[in-house]
Amino acid sequence: MRSLITIFATIIFFAFQQTASAQTDNATLNIRLYPIQTITVNATQKLVNLDYKTTADYATGVSSTQADHLTVYSTGAFVVKVKSAGTTLQGQRSTIDASDVVITPIAGTTNQLANVTYNARNLSNSDQPIITSTTGSVNKNFNITYKASGADKYVDKYFKTENPTVYTTVVTYTIEAN
Numbered sequence: 001m002r003s004l005i006t007i008f009a010t011i012i013f014f015a016f017q018q019t020a021s022a023q024t025d026n027a028t029l030n031i032r033l034y035p036i037q038t039i040t041v042n043a044t045q046k047l048v049n050l051d052y053k054t055t056a057d058y059a060t061g062v063s064s065t066q067a068d069h070l071t072v073y074s075t076g077a078f079v080v081k082v083k084s085a086g087t088t089l090q091g092q093r094s095t096i097d098a099s100d101v102v103i104t105p106i107a108g109t110t111n112q113l114a115n116v117t118y119n120a121r122n123l124s125n126s127d128q129p130i131i132t133s134t135t136g137s138v139n140k141n142f143n144i145t146y147k148a149s150g151a152d153k154y155v156d157k158y159f160k161t162e163n164p165t166v167y168t169t170v171v172t173y174t175i176e177a178n
Helices: 002-020 055-060
Strands: 037-041 062-074 078-084 088-090 095-097 102-107 116-118 128-133 137-148 171-177
Touching: 037 171, 062 078, 062 128, 062 171, 102 116, 102 128
Parallel strands: none
Antiparallel strands: 037 062, 062 137, 078 128, 078 171, 088 095, 102 137, 116 128
């Protein structure tokens, strides 16, 4: 009888020990990062005019620097590209080659991003890289200078019936993950 009680006690002991021991299982946690790129043109600078008003303007060209013209947000490395709507700026009676206009980016006046490569580009109807960064950006600003030709290239592009004679294109900035 004593051995039977010992056997039952041993069985009960091991039974309770099994139910009292901790159980484990695993879950996998993923932090999933997706690319986010946004670019905005400063709302007060949606219209850029290059005004030729003096003989010096026609001789040397005209430029306009737009401070903090672009604001960029990017998760990770990125590239900003520029292009014009067509190969020419359209006027009522004539055209001007878009490639006469050079777009030059530099660090913004405020909220600058370090370690950036800047490239001045002639406007074209195909995307041209102007800003390249190997790091992400949280609302960093970039100045853009628009410069059009000198050397009296546009002397014959003014027409008396239009004052001023205006040539227009749409400039589009695009941001992509790099």
